[in-house]
Amino acid sequence: MSAIQDSLRPAGVQAAQIYDLWLLMLVVCTIVFAAVFGAFVMALWRAPRATERTAPDVAAISSQEPKSLLAVSIGLIVSAVGLIALIIASVLTDRALAALPLKDGLVIEVTARQWWWDIVYDDHEPSRIFRTANELHIPVGRPVVIKLKSSDVIHSFWVPNLHGKKDLIPGHTSLIQLRADQPGVYRGQCAEFCGHQHAKMAFLVIAHEPQDFERWAQSQRQPAKEPEGELQKRGREVFLSSPCIMCHRIDGTVAQGRQAPDLTHLASRRTIAAGTLPNTRGNLGGWILDPQSTKPGVMMPPVALAAADLQALLAYLESLH
Amino acid sequence: MAAARARVPRSAPAIEADGDLHARLSRAWGREGGVAGWFSDIDHKTSGVRFIVTAFGFFVAGGILAALMRLQLSRPENTLIGPDLYNQIFTMHGTTMMFLFAVPMMLGVGVYIVPLMVGARNIAFPRMVAFAYWVFLFGGLMLYTAFFFNAGPDAGWFSYTPLAGPEFTPGKRSDFWAQLITYTEVSALLVSIALITTIFKLRAPGMTINRMPHFVWAMLVTSFVVVFAMPAVMFASTSLITDRLVGTHFFNPAEGGDALLWQHLFWFFGHPEVYLIFLPALGMISMIIGTFSRRPVFGYPGLVIAQIATGFFSFGLWVHHMFATQLPEVGKAFFTAASLLIALPTALQIFCWIATLWTGRLNFKTPLLFVLAFFVILVIGGLTGIMLGSVALDLQIHDTYFVVAHLHYVLIGGAVFPLFGAFYYWFPKITGRMLSETLGRWNFWLFFVGFNVTFFPMHNLGLQGMPRRVYTYPADMGWNVLNAIASVGAAMIAVSMLLFVVNVAVSYRRGARAGANPWSASSLEWATPSPPPPYNFAAIPVLGGREPLWEEKGIAGRVEGLDVDTPMALVTTLVDAKPDHRSIQPTPTPWPFLSAVALTMFFVGSIFSPWAVVWLSIPVTIAVTIWFWPREQETQEHLALERRP
Amino acid sequence: MNNRAGIVAMSCACLLLVSCEREARRFQQPAPTAATPQAVPGSDIRAGAQPLTKATPNPAEQNAYAVAQGKRLFVWYNCVGCHAHGGGGSGPALMDDKWLYGAEPVNVYRTIVEGRPNGMPAFGTVIPESQVWQLVAYVRSMSGLLRPDVAPGRDDDLAAVPPESRREPAVPKTAK
């Protein structure tokens, strides 16, 4: 999964504005550093050498040293002006970030959990609401309003290519607005330390052309595909009679768990385990049998399955497009 | 001493006592030999050295933890250290460096140097300072004992709730963290009171407030920052531990508490914390630059005002650690402005120092080298700090490796490099021997290069999206090379630290004799032999100028009339340091040590049972009472010398 | 004097080793060797059955992390649906001293795995064994049967009941 996660390659208007501010800051700060460093080196260069024996220059105590005074004052004034300029630039950028037009914005609700992302696509029409996990699909060019909640500890929602961070804090609902301007797959990651698997709490943001997005959303609204063939049928039985059912949900079956990622369309996702592993048969099987060695501390327990049962289960899960 | 006399400038020979006076003063200010005497020692020089050595020990421990982290992160998908241990390690690293190294180290240097600099014979409240040392030591030992038994805190040095709260950190890990905070804060607060009092009331006659050396000013401002900042984290950690142990709801949103309350309380301390590590370093820089450019530092009033301003404004920008939380626009603008404008006082000081170097005659010895590194590293750290102070930009780089780079540039460049300069500068005063210049230069260059190799790449890592506090990272993120480079740099730093330890070990025995004033510096601590006798000064000097050992009339005279057989201090007036009264100082006693033991039982006990707060307060009370209860014979001696106001 | 110091040192060591076990985070959750399902002796499904005399230890009860996991699962697996937070509802209360089927870990284990008459389902197939033992440990903590330094503190939720770590041990008596 070669998804980029890089604040220096903005793919959305918000990230672009911040990137411009970064460039400005970088230039100004480089100039300042060059100036200070130059003066510093110059001072070392021109000052005569001495030893402990050299008699101290006590004259400096009484004299006002107007030259130095002038130089320091100028330096101070220049710094003050520069800083004020940067403050203004920063505040303006901040305003611009808040000023994203949200007309016909797409509303998505993201709930962070240790250590994955529960995603609900809201809609005024209840039948059109659907749920997925760890993979955020958005239409290019259309503003997206994301409601951020946490169900346990503090997490932080961060997709560097699209926007800066926003913390998800239990007891608070925060909002982040962003807009992707070029199609692509962008990686996001939790940016607030949240426990054992803070390192492996990632997700993908996939920016589609609007019509592709609609197609995707339509498919996600469907209940899970009925199993075809004995193997898949058996696989569903395995799913419903094993620990999976306690936490996971597959729409259209009795599995209605809310504690773990919704698997209704598992096969349509690119990764499993919150952006940790590519969604392949091998990874999926290994993950089910022994999630703890991939993600030590993850809430998912190891599930002991007979080889045949596992094959059936995988067949079923892979049918959930 | 022959060497000494030769090195000291004509104008000011060391203030030394002849045999008989030396013996009597030593009896009055010294301590008994033997183990009991060792535990009873209340000399500020002893306490100072103990603080410095212990804090350095914790610095090494924290460094080893850092090395382990760099080892784990040297390549992607590394399984050397699992998340559980890694989280404990980075939490211990941060906690150690902040609470067990930086603050106690700076205060320890202050405890040793400030009384000498102001021409006092001991620090004010010496028993309290000894007590503060033991409390600090036991706190650190408790934390590391817990760590070795797998009970090391693992919620970060900032212990954000709810992660550090009762639901998400079961067991006792966070309780040990919270209690460690209480230890170290008690210690730091007591030392600060002692320093403030020493600086205000125990200055030698003639050292008017506008003649105080820069380091004294720095420690004064630092102490005030401690007094008003540290209670915040103590209060916060107390609330955390009551949440965990007795079920209070300060940080429980379901019952009207709030996780953000923790962040406000913590950063109200946490930001000034940075400056109270930084401020003493500014003082050290001024002293060293003055001495090694052979002239008084340019712009005394400017530097003093800058230090006060820094200390004052440091309370106005804690929210810039919380920009990613939901904040009102106005607040954001205000805290952006505050966070950027605090750069001005620092800029002013840097300009003054450059002016000093420009017009001075430079003596390129190791202490100066370490201080010059400040001008490269701290300036970079300060500039990245400006970036982080801007709300918009912070949203991208907050909690990434960019911040890791920034804070190490500020803390190591701003505090640790000057601190090592101070080690090389004051080691001769403390031990009477010089550190090796050759090893010193190797130590410096390895540290300087290694530091930049380690931390400069982290700026890029952060911008390229690598978050902080991750125990591993995927192989296909493009972070591998820079992480590997950083780990190599860490190794270089480790070697340079090893060289320093060797240098100290060797020089302590075989270093060249220093004499009273090896650098022919101007401040008062150089007017007494190295190492200074228990009583510091045979006669309290009377100052005639700001640069006592440089100016012709720098030391205008001496004080007489202080009893030489009892520890009697001269107390002067606050502003113009006129002799005011004589104060008989406390004598050595083991009770500060024993009280610290009792307090340790109290703190550790309270982690396991709230009732310990009741029962274990009894031994504390008893110990403290015996500590304060006056002894008959001493009282008789005092009565003999007593003179009513 | 010397051997007193020795005793002190010993007891400290013990305390610290206890801390070691309490603080371990066992993600792999090895099935407790002492009590694999086969090793768990049955208690006949009859209210008022005598608790097993020989206790089978439950390693999870020494480990704060395991008990905390049990507390989480108690909510996740909707035990609260019938037992509430220990006060009981359509299912019996769990924070009192009454144990219909015995208070020993093995009794509780079987109750969860095999179910009991009048509504307690059998979770044997759907809850992995290691998690059952965590639930057992938590259930026993609800009536204060665990060490306070292992039992959970308050959670970030409505304060319906005092934290398990602050409950007085309710000496188990089997209902007649």
Place this chain on the structure above:
Amino acid sequence: MSRREADEVIDVSALPTYVYGHRGIIWWGTAGMIAIESTVFALAGFTYFYVRSRVDQWPPSADAPDLLWGTLALAIALLSLIPNQWTKKAAEEENRAKARLGLFICLGFAIGLLVVRVFEFSALNVRWDTNAYGSAVWMLLGLHTAHLLTDFYDSVVLTALTVTGPWEGKRFVDVSENAMYWYFVVIAWVPIYGMIYLAPRLL
């Protein structure tokens, strides 16, 4: 080893060996402690109002604390300032008997306060583990009680000292500083009283 022949010699042998008030060292120690503890009280207050800002109804799900005991404590505290000041003067007049008497009276007041304090806790109408409001209130009252206890014990030790000795002039300074600390404990109670007892009725 030659002592430097200084031009100027200041002879301080005539200066007193102890003084009262801010000229002395002890005063600065006490003042430092007061500064620290005031900061803690201020933070506890901040927490109280922060918690208040998070809920609509105040106090949440509880009656406001009963006024009786808290107000009584306020009255006793303010009254105790009279003997406190009297003791302070007695100490500065260096009249040991008078100071001893004053200390005993102050102890009486302190004991009274501590007794009332017990009833105060029971009259809060909320437990520390009921909700954040309860926690904040108990923290405020607990912190202040801790100061009552420490200063009470401090006074006990000093009183014992006035009785048994060993006694010297600078002990009078200790008595005077103890009185200053008591001023702090009493004055701190006024805003805390306002927060615990009046804020729930006014906010």
